[in-house]
Amino acid sequence: MNRVRPAIMTDAAAIARVDVECWQSTYAGVLSDQFLVGLSENDRKRVWSSFIGRYPGDMVVSVAPSGEIQGFGSCGRRRDGDSSFLGEVFTLYVATDHQGKGIGRALLLGLFTRLVRNSMGSASIWVLRDNPARFFYERLGGKLASHRKLQVAGVSVEAIAYGWRDLAAVLKTQARTGRQVDGES
16 A cells, blocks of 8 residues: 655655656647657756755655655645635646556645645645546545636646635545545654
């Protein structure tokens, strides 16, 4: 069984690998091939190393018993000043060959736990409308909260936000169903 824990600096390379893999598979046909092929694990490793260093505990990873990182997510105080949600899930990615195994759910609940512990009892997540994984958020109780155009790789794409008004209630419901997340430090 996978374990969700806070990311540490030595996780950055594996996080970057999952990040690039997910962008290349999820956004093929949505974003340009040139952009997707040009994504660099080294560049992403620098970004994630910086995030882990600046915001300790705000990134979690899902680690298989073998030690392999199979997914990650990050969160914090919302970036959009107009949002009525206190927190935001910035990223949530699961390696393509490990999707559909409950890893995304465990990561999201780990992020919700982190937000609640930091006095952010509500949260949203932005996702590209053409991302087929967006229905995952609906299955976990996320409600359509907003939409806007984003510029990604020089292309205007539609993004939608899902929101949860009461993260503690989501965590309580998931705990009752036996879907708990390993402790977070």
